[in-house]
Amino acid sequence: MQIYLPIAEVSVNAFLLLGLGGIVGILSGMFGVGGGFLLTPLLFFIGIPPAVAVATGANQIVASSVSGVLAHLKRRTVDLRMGTVLLVGGILGAFLGVGLFNHLKQLGQVDLLVNLFYVVFLGIIGSLMMVESLRALRKSRRGAPPARKKHNWVHGLPLKMRFRTSGLYISVIPPLVVGFSVGVLAAIMGVGGGFIMVPAMIYLLGMPTKVVVGTSLFQIIFVAAFTTVMHASTNHTVDIALALLLLIGGVVGAQVGTVVATKLRAEQLRVLLAALVLAVCLKIGLELLLEPSELYSIAETH
Amino acid sequence: MWRALALLCALALPASAEEVVLGLSQDSVSISTDFDGSEILIYGAIKRDAPMPEEPIQVVVTVAGPSLPVTVRRKSHAYGIWVNTAAVEIDHAPSFYAIATSAPWDEAISNVEDMRHRVSIPHAIRSVGAPMDVLNSQTFTEALIRIREDNDQYQLLENAVTLREQTLFDTSISLPANLTEGRYPTRIFLTRGGQVVSKLETEIEVRKVGIERWLFVLSREQPLVYGLLSLAIAAVAGWGASALFRMIRQQ
Numbered sequence: 001m002q003i004y005l006p007i008a009e010v011s012v013n014a015f016l017l018l019g020l021g022g023i024v025g026i027l028s029g030m031f032g033v034g035g036g037f038l039l040t041p042l043l044f045f046i047g048i049p050p051a052v053a054v055a056t057g058a059n060q061i062v063a064s065s066v067s068g069v070l071a072h073l074k075r076r077t078v079d080l081r082m083g084t085v086l087l088v089g090g091i092l093g094a095f096l097g098v099g100l101f102n103h104l105k106q107l108g109q110v111d112l113l114v115n116l117f118y119v120v121f122l123g124i125i126g127s128l129m130m131v132e133s134l135r136a137l138r139k140s141r142r143g144a145p146p147a148r149k150k151h152n153w154v155h156g157l158p159l160k161m162r163f164r165t166s167g168l169y170i171s172v173i174p175p176l177v178v179g180f181s182v183g184v185l186a187a188i189m190g191v192g193g194g195f196i197m198v199p200a201m202i203y204l205l206g207m208p209t210k211v212v213v214g215t216s217l218f219q220i221i222f223v224a225a226f227t228t229v230m231h232a233s234t235n236h237t238v239d240i241a242l243a244l245l246l247l248i249g250g251v252v253g254a255q256v257g258t259v260v261a262t263k264l265r266a267e268q269l270r271v272l273l274a275a276l277v278l279a280v281c282l283k284i285g286l287e288l289l290l291e292p293s294e295l296y297s298i299a300e301t302h
Numbered sequence: 303m304w305r306a307l308a309l310l311c312a313l314a315l316p317a318s319a320e321e322v323v324l325g326l327s328q329d330s331v332s333i334s335t336d337f338d339g340s341e342i343l344i345y346g347a348i349k350r351d352a353p354m355p356e357e358p359i360q361v362v363v364t365v366a367g368p369s370l371p372v373t374v375r376r377k378s379h380a381y382g383i384w385v386n387t388a389a390v391e392i393d394h395a396p397s398f399y400a401i402a403t404s405a406p407w408d409e410a411i412s413n414v415e416d417m418r419h420r421v422s423i424p425h426a427i428r429s430v431g432a433p434m435d436v437l438n439s440q441t442f443t444e445a446l447i448r449i450r451e452d453n454d455q456y457q458l459l460e461n462a463v464t465l466r467e468q469t470l471f472d473t474s475i476s477l478p479a480n481l482t483e484g485r486y487p488t489r490i491f492l493t494r495g496g497q498v499v500s501k502l503e504t505e506i507e508v509r510k511v512g513i514e515r516w517l518f519v520l521s522r523e524q525p526l527v528y529g530l531l532s533l534a535i536a537a538v539a540g541w542g543a544s545a546l547f548r549m550i551r552q553q
Binding site: 059 | 333334335336337338339372373374375376377378379382383384385386442445446448449450479480481482483510513514515517518521522525526528529530531532533535536537539540541542543544545547548
């Protein structure tokens with residue numbers, strides 16, 4: 001069934017969009033990532049103009065994150081206090097990021113920069129997670145007791161706050177900094193930033209994996225909502241019809257994903273996410289390295 | 303419409319002995335939600351005041367989409383990766399362009415006439431000034447044509463116009479699904495020995511209708527409301543799915 005999208009001005013298969021939304025939704029519920037880093041390139045691939053794909057992707061992420069957070073709230077696996085602290089940093093970072101993005105757009109080469117950001121960040125995070133979670137998986141298989149939480153430099157900073165749900169008593173500075181940097185990256189890369197946020201929460205802040213997913217989703221809702229309104233009001237690139245189809249698939253997928261996540265062990269979950277992140281990294285990396293079949297590209301300048 | 307057409311004929315080439323009387327299967331295309339391309343039938347007759355000359359007449363039909371400036375970028379290998387290194391702005395490139403002729407291109411129209419009336423695809427694109435530092439700026443225009451031809455946005459349909467008895471002609475132009483809104487200038491040329499003897503211009507109006515139109519207008523005129531509306535839909539859908547699944551699980 002073909003459907004014409006009013007803002008994207010292309011006609012696409014409705015079931016394809018539902019399926020795409022569903023896959024991204026499952027990932028969202030399983031890993032606590034918004035799925036933007038996967039959805040946006042997939043939308044490019046099926047012929048949605050990049051600007052529309054980025055903006056509408058953000059809108060779809062709001063829906064699947066809301067659905068995911070509600071499921072996690074029921075399970076009490078959302079650290080609202082930590083989420084709020086991260087969010088404050090995130091919004092400030094997004095402001096800076098949007099400014100930076102517009103500046104780079106004037107210089108040209110913004111596409112290259114976005115792709116390089118993807119490769120570098122997905123590559124680093126993917127490999128770190130993969131190594132760490134494989135090690136953890138091997139350890140737990142041997143039956144050794146899990147390593148006790150180590151106190152690192154993060155715990156020596158002032159302005160300490162108690163995060164009950166996470167079982168942490170740490171300074172608010174690291175979460176603010178994490179939120180801020182993710183906000184900057186999110187605005188530049190046009191994603192919610194979950195794939196950076198989740199590992200940062202686990203490895204930098206030392207939060208338990210179960211809480212990380214819900215808290216990340218909570219924070220993503222607001223960053224993605226902010227991005228959506230910014231894009232809609234300045235670039236007119238949010239396509240409601242596209243978003244609606246993606247999010248119908250997405251919200252259902254998110255619920256399925258949350259159920260799947262409770263059936264898997266935390267280490268397995270992390271290995272899977274790492275593999276996914278590395279796969280996307282590899283794909284974007286190859287595009288930069290291999291000679292493209294068409295050297296020329298067309299951009300409409302309105 | 304007939305009066306408008308007659309007026310156009312009168313204004314365009316009053317002294318011509320042969321004139322086009324035109325019909326269109328539709329003079330407007332509505333883009334609704336289930337739009338996936340459209341076929342337009344263009345037909346007509348040639349009216350003559352004088353006896354027909356020996357040499358056969360040919361018909362050339364063009365349909366153009368709205369012209370927009372585009373930037374064509376070229377990648378090259380630098381620092382081990384493929385990056386955009388050169389760009390050329392093309393001032394006017396129709397978003398859609400189809401030409402149908404009643405004979406092979408070379409017989410249908412001469413080069414001089416093609417240039418004068420901007421009939422062929424390369425002439426329909428206007429590139430005023432390429433930056434001085436870009437070599438072979440022509441290759442950028444060629445790339446634009448190549449990419450758009452692959453997408454069926456640019457079509458050269460030789461021998462696609464059926465001409466009967468040197469008088470009646472018809473052709474059909476298929477408009478692709480990814481159509482841009484706007485006025486589509488449509489031209490019909492009558493040529494003899496490559497020379498244009500008569501010309502008629504009209505327009506096909508392409509516009510979004512119904513909910514497509516409403517959403518498009520809202521997104522342009524009330525962007526903030528539109529943004530908040532899309533957020534609200536997202537939030538409600540997220541909440542709805544969550545509630546639905548809870549109900550299913552409880553049963």
